[in-house]
Amino acid sequence: MKLMHMGLLVSDLARAARFYEQVLGLCRIPRPALDFAGIWYGLDEGQALHLMQLENPYAHCALPAHGGRDRHMALQVEDLAAVRLRLERAGIPYTLSRSGRAALFCRDPDGNAIELMQA
Numbered sequence: 001m002k003l004m005h006m007g008l009l010v011s012d013l014a015r016a017a018r019f020y021e022q023v024l025g026l027c028r029i030p031r032p033a034l035d036f037a038g039i040w041y042g043l044d045e046g047q048a049l050h051l052m053q054l055e056n057p058y059a060h061c062a063l064p065a066h067g068g069r070d071r072h073m074a075l076q077v078e079d080l081a082a083v084r085l086r087l088e089r090a091g092i093p094y095t096l097s098r099s100g101r102a103a104l105f106c107r108d109p110d111g112n113a114i115e116l117m118q119a
Contacts, residue, residue, distance in 0.1 A: 002045075002047075003047060004046070004047060004048070005040075005047060005048040005049065005050050006048075006049050006050070006073045007049075007050040007051075007052055008049070008050070008051055008052070008073075008108070008110075008112045009052055009053075009054050009055075009056040009058075009110065009112075010051050010052065010053055010056075010108070010109070010110045010112075011053070011055075011056055011059070011110055012053070012109065012110075013037050013038070013039060013051065013053040015109050016039070016051050016053075016108060016109055016110065017039055017051075019090075019092075019108050019109055020039075020041060020049070020051070020108070022086075022090075023083075023086050023087060023090050023092065024075070024083070024086075024114075024116075025083075025086075026041040026042075026043075026049065027041060027042055028040065028041060028042075029041065029042040029048060031050075036052060036053060036054055037052075037053035038050060038051055038052045038053060039051045043075070044076075049073075056110060058111075059110075059111075063107070063111055063113075065095070066095045066098070066105060067095065067105030067106065067107060067113030067114065067115065068095075068097065068098060068105050068113075068115065070113040071113065072105065072112075072113035072114060072115050073112075073113075073114055073115070074103075074114075074115035074116075074117055075114065075115070075116055075117070076117050076118075076119050077116050077117065077118065077119060078119050079118075080102055080103070080104070080116060080117070080118040083104075083116055084104060087104075087106055092106055092107075093106065093107075094106040097115070097117075101117065101118075102117065102118035103115055103116060103117040103118065104116055
């Protein structure tokens with residue numbers, strides 16, 4: 001079994017795009033015309049991340065301080081130190097993995113938890 005894509009809800013597509021493209025460095029891929037706004041990003045091995053601009057039913061829920069204690073997706077990165085620097089420059093808080101692995105957790109502008117792991 002292989003994960004094909006992950007779908008995340010975002011409230012402001014332009015704001016989310018700045019985070020996923022400028023901070024995480026993801027690249028857009030073609031998206032079919034759907035009846036709601038969204039962006040698709042290509043990942044390795046044909047996998048993708050789908051952002052959907054829709055009302056988030058969890059927008060007012062309390063979130064754990066550490067993303068590892070929340071629903072999250074994990075992305076492997078080539079240079080965790082470079083990503084960490086981009087997060088710091090953008091003023092995006094993160095926590096280091098508590099397992100001791102070379103990994104950290106951050107949240108996108110809508111609170112979606114993301115684990116970034118060293119390749």
